[in-house]
């Protein structure tokens with residue numbers, strides 16, 4: 001194994017089975033969940049003593065991040081899937097593409113919630129991409145550009161593995177902060193639906209890693225590539241914007 | 252007869268089905284159509300027949316918009332009224348929980364005291380993908396798979412509409428659906 005890879009990952013995934021790869025990804029997600037729950041954003045959004053207006057403002061800005069990056073992520077991912085080896089069993093290709101179909105309109109879902117919170121659709125659609133959203137979009141486009149198709153499966157893991165758990169943990173707190181059903185579609189939807197996506201993705205990763213030994217390292221890299229820029233940088237950017245507005249209105 | 256069609260949708264497949272049902276019935280009886288989230292539930296008992304539908308979501312769950320009003324629906328008094336349920340699902344990608352929303356919708360509306368009607372059977376589906384369902388078993392309503400069996404949506408919808416129209420004596424010489 002390349003010494004650089006050993007340094008980046010800290011282990012050699014080449015001899016690991018599909019299930020072991022999945023176990024590793026789950027372990028990493030567990031560590032990230034710990035970090036999230038000790039973060040300032042998490043405290044500001046969920047803790048009982050943070051101002052409800054600030055919590056709501058942060059969630060609204062997280063929705064805006066999603067609106068900004070999601071169309072690029074979908075477009076690049078579908079193209080990345082199209083770069084899979086022609087030997088890939090077609091039912092796995094079907095599962096991969098079908099998952100993208102199920103994600104297709106989620107940027108619009110986030111936009112509806114954003115608008116329901118008082119955000120402007122015109123502004124959300126036309127504002128320049130925030131640096132954090134740009135880096136997310138860029139990472140997915142780079143996977144496609146460098147034809148690193150197996151890596152996409154690992155990169156998906158932070159989305160599908162973190163979202164159901166975080167949305168589940170946050171949704172009651174958000175209602176406590178005065179958020180109404182119309183502004184929580186994205187959160188409510190993902191707290192149940194992404195459990196199924198996470199299950200499907202686990203199965204897919206295990207199968208692909210068993211079939212293609214060369215995919216194992218790339219899947220682990222995909223996870224690390226994405227974790228380098230998500231979720232904390234995007235959520236911190238959201239909090240920053242929310243804080244600025246909050247301080248301005250408070251002043 | 253007054254008919255009410257209530258549905259929920261995420262990606263509009265259920266909406267397409269609900270629209271087609273509404274078109275088919277509107278020439279035969281007084282027909283109202285609404286998404287569940289935009290409906291004033293209190294007026295529901297004014298209808299003789301309610302057709303309630305939605306996609307199967309999550310891991311075999313009711314769609315979010317139905318879950319949000321479930322308690323309110325369960326409290327309705329629909330004694331002497333009829334309810335027919337339909338659900339969408341996906342055998343290929345969600346075989347193990349295919350169409351669960353159909354049973355959940357029935358359970359929900361049963362609590363109102365309504366008479367549940369519009370049974371069909373699990374015939375012509377893909378039982379090898381759905382271990383929880385037996386070929387030929389009774390289904391509590393209409394079950395559609397607009398992903399793996401898209402071409403069967405129209406014939407299934409037509410024959411179900413016809414079944415209900417016959418039952419409620421709404422048949423005319425014309426075709427049951429446009």
Ligand SMILES: Cc1cc2nc3c(=O)[nH]c(=O)nc-3n(C[C@H](O)[C@H](O)[C@H](O)COP(=O)(O)O)c2cc1C
Pocket residue numbers: 102193194196197259260261262263264265266305306307308309310311312339340341342345346348349350351397398
């Ligand atoms: C996240 C997700 C989970 C789903 N889970 C199930 C399921 O458990 N069982 C099933 O039969 N269909 C499931 N489906 C398939 C939907 O029921 C199907 O796509 C339906 O046509 C969607 O209807 P709509 O376009 O009206 O939203 C799921 C779809 C999504 C997006």
Ligand SMILES: [Fe+2]
Pocket residue numbers: 102103106190
């Ligand atoms: Fe999503």
Ligand SMILES: [Fe+2]
Pocket residue numbers: 103160193194197
């Ligand atoms: Fe998802």
